[in-house]
Structures are given as C-alpha cells and as structure tokens.
C-alpha cells in the first residue's frame with residue numbers, strides 16, 4: 509500500500525480559492541501512484557489564520573468537501589483531505605470545529621473527525637472553536653487507521669483509545685510551527701513505538717499569520733523507524749506501507765499485552 513503525504517505550502521499571499529484548486533490538482537496527479545493521499549490541517553487558510561476562521565468556515569459539505577470528493581474520485585485514491593473550519597448551525601453565531609474529512613476512491617465521505625484537543629490555551633483555536641468528542645477510525649483495505657489532528661499528538665491517551673478501537677496506523681494532519689519541530693518529530697516516533705502502529709503525520713510548509721511552519725512531514729513504522737521525512741518546503745512524501753508489519757511487530761514484541769492500567 510503506497511501513501512503520499514502532500515506537504516502543502518500555506519502562505520498568506522495565496523488565496524484560499526487558488527490553493528483549493530492547486531491542491532485538487534496535486535491530488536489528481538496521484539492517480540496510479542498512491543492508494544492513500546494525505547493532506548495537512550486547515551490547509552485552505554492555515555492553522556494559525558485565526559482572523560480568517562469565521563470568514564472561511566464552511567458547512568461539512570461545502571466547497572472544500574466538493575473539491576476533495578471530486579479529486580479523490582478522479583484520482584481513484586483514499587483521501588484524508590486534512591481539515592476544514594466546519595460551521596455548524598446557521599442562526600446567530602455558528603459553532604466552529606476543526607474537522608477532518610476522509611473520502612473513498614469513489615468520492616464518498618467515509619469519515620469525519622472533529623479535533624478533540626484545541627490549541628492556543630486562552631486564545632486562537634482554543635477559544636474560537638468547539639471541541640470534538642468522538643474517536644474515529646477508518647477501515648482501509650488491509651489497514652485500520654485512527655485519525656487525530658496536530659495538537660492531539662501531545663495526548664497519548666487519545667492514541668491508546670484509537671488502538672483499543674482497532675487502529676493499526678494513525679493519520680495526523682497538522683499545521684505545526686517550526687519553533688517546536690523537535691517535539692513534532694519526537695512525538696510522532698513516540699506514538700508509533702508505544703502503540704506499535706504506523707504514524708503518517710502530514711504538516712504544512714510556508715508562513716501564514718506570521719507563523720513559520722515546520723514542514724518535516726514524517727512517516728514512522730510500528731518499530732519506530734522513520735521511513736520518510738520531508739524537508740521544510742512544499743513536498744510530496746511517498747512511502748510504501750506493509751500492513752502485515754503491525755501484526756508482526758505486536759506478536760514479536762507483545763508489550764501492548766502487558767498493559768496494566770486503563771484497560
């Protein structure tokens with residue numbers, strides 16, 4: 509199974525419409541190349557473009573949904589389309605969620621995930637958005653994938669919950685800042701090792717709202733080996749995954765069976 513992580517440059521000087529078209533073309537270009545394509549968090553406007561959240565918010569089935577459903581279908585790929593600012597409710601001020609969308613190769617929405625841990629402490633996403641509550645897994649052919657978003661990476665109990673729900677891999681779109689890149693790489697490897705699962709973590713490049721993005725999207729195998737890592741700029745990371753490696757790793761080093769707490 510081949511996965512392509514599209515580490516998109518999210519710069520303030522590109523319009524959302526332009527980026528949406530550009531990203532759809534990049535997804536289409538993966539036809540015959542990838543089985544699974546992954547996009548980053550909030551790539552339409554950028555994870556730190558807080559002042560644009562309300563203006564760019566869309567219903568679940570809004571312009572990004574339409575563009576990505578069509579792109580997945582045209583490419584014939586499973587598409588984790590990263591996340592959008594989802595507006596729920598039309599009267600007064602709608603609730604906003606950081607919502608990930610996953611499409612099948614025929615362009616059907618097979619899962620959506622509302623980010624549970626909101627970033628920003630007392631500002632930004634933490635005050636502008638509502639928190640999701642539900643763990644989400646998706647059954648791909650031969651691989652069950654658990655989904656999480658950016659700051660979620662810091663909360664190991666979420667990933668253990670996803671393992672208990674059957675996850676063999678985690679797909680993590682992000683808009684991680686450059687100044688905490690060391691945490692990103694370390695945490696991606698930690699989540700893979702402790703859960704004996706693949707980690708596919710896809711970040712953004714570029715600079716928006718004055719925040720330089722880390723890039724350095726990364727794919728880690730269930731043994732903790734880094735299979736591929738991007739540089740800081742826009743880049744496509746392609747990697748072959750072996751779903752059997754999860755079972756083999758868990759059988760040969762059965763640490764998950766020795767859990768005492770939280771079962």
Ligand SMILES: O=C(O)CCC(=O)C(=O)O
Pocket residue numbers: 555626627657658659660662683684685688691
């Ligand atoms: O945890 C971090 O350092 C970055 C998190 C973040 O940027 C986000 O969740 O949008």
